[in-house]
Amino acid sequence: MDTWHIFLGSILLAIPLILLLRGRKGGRLRRGATLADRPALPSLKLLGENNNTITRASYGPVWRLLRRNLVSETLHPSRVRLFAPARSWVRRVLAEKLRDESSSGGAAVVETFQYAMFCLLVLMCFGERLDEATVRAIAAAQRELLIYRSRKMAIFSFLPSVTKHLYRDRLQTVHAMQRRKKDLFVPLINARREYRKLGGEPKKESAFEHSYVDALLDIKLPEEGNRPLTDDEMINLCSEFLDAGTDTTSTGLQWIMAELVKNPAIQEKLYKEISATKGDDQDEVSEEDVHKMPYLKAVVLEGLRKHPPAHFVLPHKAAADMEIGGYLIPKGATMNFMVAEMSRDEREWEKPTEFVPERFLPGGAGEAVDVTGNREIKMMPFGVGRRICAGLGIAMLHLEYFVANMVREFEWQEVAGEEVDFAEKNEFTVVMKKPLRPRLVLKTTISTRLLKRDLKIAQAASSGITPRGTSLQFTTTSREGWRNRVKPHNNTKEDVIVITPIASQKFSLKDTRTTKI
Numbered sequence: 001m002d003t004w005h006i007f008l009g010s011i012l013l014a015i016p017l018i019l020l021l022r023g024r025k026g027g028r029l030r031r032g033a034t035l036a037d038r039p040a041l042p043s044l045k046l047l048g049e050n051n052n053t054i055t056r057a058s059y060g061p062v063w064r065l066l067r068r069n070l071v072s073e074t075l076h077p078s079r080v081r082l083f084a085p086a087r088s089w090v091r092r093v094l095a096e097k098l099r100d101e102s103s104s105g106g107a108a109v110v111e112t113f114q115y116a117m118f119c120l121l122v123l124m125c126f127g128e129r130l131d132e133a134t135v136r137a138i139a140a141a142q143r144e145l146l147i148y149r150s151r152k153m154a155i156f157s158f159l160p161s162v163t164k165h166l167y168r169d170r171l172q173t174v175h176a177m178q179r180r181k182k183d184l185f186v187p188l189i190n191a192r193r194e195y196r197k198l199g200g201e202p203k204k205e206s207a208f209e210h211s212y213v214d215a216l217l218d219i220k221l222p223e224e225g226n227r228p229l230t231d232d233e234m235i236n237l238c239s240e241f242l243d244a245g246t247d248t249t250s251t252g253l254q255w256i257m258a259e260l261v262k263n264p265a266i267q268e269k270l271y272k273e274i275s276a277t278k279g280d281d282q283d284e285v286s287e288e289d290v291h292k293m294p295y296l297k298a299v300v301l302e303g304l305r306k307h308p309p310a311h312f313v314l315p316h317k318a319a320a321d322m323e324i325g326g327y328l329i330p331k332g333a334t335m336n337f338m339v340a341e342m343s344r345d346e347r348e349w350e351k352p353t354e355f356v357p358e359r360f361l362p363g364g365a366g367e368a369v370d371v372t373g374n375r376e377i378k379m380m381p382f383g384v385g386r387r388i389c390a391g392l393g394i395a396m397l398h399l400e401y402f403v404a405n406m407v408r409e410f411e412w413q414e415v416a417g418e419e420v421d422f423a424e425k426n427e428f429t430v431v432m433k434k435p436l437r438p439r440l441v442l443k444t445t446i447s448t449r450l451l452k453r454d455l456k457i458a459q460a461a462s463s464g465i466t467p468r469g470t471s472l473q474f475t476t477t478s479r480e481g482w483r484n485r486v487k488p489h490n491n492t493k494e495d496v497i498v499i500t501p502i503a504s505q506k507f508s509l510k511d512t513r514t515t516k517i
């Protein structure tokens with residue numbers, strides 16, 4: 001989704017939306033399709049790509065088909081529910097990695113957030129839980145291409161017939177990157193073709209019932225003789241899905257957690273809401289729980305208000321001449337909106353530089369704010385109108401679910417020398433210039449709960465396996481082969497406990513037992 005940065009190289013008419021709204025509040029402009037188109041991207045042809053992605057497609061039938069396909073086939077609430085086990089798995093992966101990080105002082109959490117979001121989106125995209133090396137290879141391929149395109153491709157917007165010769169080496173580099181990505185994606189798409197052909201048989205533990213690729217395989221383009229998507233088009237759509245849903249969410253998580261580190265009283269208040277909604281004996285804050293937590297939602301909204309991951313939306317194109325706040329916008333002009341300026345505007349928000357989730361609670365000034373912009377627009381972290389983020393619902397769910405579970409599991413503390421700094425840096429999204437490095441302290445209630453459970457398992461396993469009183473270190477390995485140092489709480493029947501005596505006890509390998517429970 002390199003178009004995020006293309007606005008820098010194109011004619012940018014950045015207009016504070018407040019101005020726009022003052023002129024047109026509730027007017028035709030907001031409801032109509034006047035700004036629903038996207039400007040063309042001249043470099044696409046040189047890259048051998050077309051406009052058949054949701055973000056790039058012109059406002060028309062192809063865009064409608066592709067967008068409807070994503071929203072109603074993969075991101076429809078009934079489909080999103082099918083991925084609940086995947087989210088739960090990623091939550092455990094995230095918690096385990098954070099625990100590892102936490103033992104080494106200030107934890108570098110950003111990379112962990114990014115990896116976790118990739119695990120989840122890759123699974124939703126290809127319908128399979130992939131190993132860490134493959135997920136990381138996909139993330140690296142996506143990132144290198146995204147960065148290279150955003151930094152080096154803008155030049156081809158100017159006189160492409162000349163620049164393609166002058167900068168041939170850049171085109172060669174980007175083609176090599178595309179090939180690397182193709183090598184990773186095509187086998188996964190083919191595996192899905194095969195899986196569908198066999199009607200989902202044999203049942204693979206790691207395969208999910210539905211994936212974004214499945215929905216793409218069903219598409220026929222009516223405008224083009226009802227042909228299916230080509231592999232290259234599928235790869236671009238998968239790429240778009242991954243780019244759109246990973247960095248945006250991990251950046252959002254980083255800013256929200258940074259605010260919670262900086263504001264321990266808010267973190268405590270959130271923790272109390274979580275504890276009151278969910279009992280200590282439960283494994284996780286479930287998705288049903290998060291819907292019952294108004295303060296959690298307020299924290300996430302306040303995070304998105306103060307730190308929208310994208311400070312601009314994707315470029316829009318004016319479909320007709322229009323006048324906004326006294327400015328003439330000619331037909332065909334590229335427009336963008338200053339998302340961050342808007343939600344930090346002192347005329348609209350009281351003390352906008354402060355982090356005050358309470359403003360979104362009943363009685364607060366932001367109580368009636370609607371992020372979809374259907375009533376009025378005071379903030380638009382997901383854009384508004386027909387090109388509003390197609391993943392808004394699932395993005396909010398991911399933010400709420402992961403924030404709640406991370407706060408439940410750890411106390412997030414500021415570390416001396418690694419103080420939270422809210423300076424910004426422009427990457428694909430607007431990230432923290434000095435990455436967040438908090439101290440993560442396991443919540444005592446959870447540690448106690450684990451201790452008791454550990455003890456039970458140690459006793460159950462001690463007969464005939466280890467001498468009484470031996471301290472045990474154990475990991476759990478699920479049937480699919482992924483390992484957790486701490487057993488998942490709610491899945492005891494399915495797990496195999498691998499009991500590994502601590503090295504100092506001088507046990508040989510044969511003393512290690514696996515026990516089904």
Ligand code: HEM
Pocket residue numbers: 054055056067241244245246248249252308309310312313314315381382383384386387388389390391392394395396
């Ligand atoms: C916190 C997370 C997210 C944020 C802040 C965010 C923000 C945005 C923004 C600002 C836009 C541009 C809107 C415009 O041009 O007016 C956008 C577009 C889009 N987003 Fe998101 N997004 C997030 C997560 C996701 C997720 C999880 C997905 C899908 C899995 C997704 C899919 C899309 C798509 C397909 C578009 C293009 C819409 C179109 O052109 O019709 N986004 N998003």
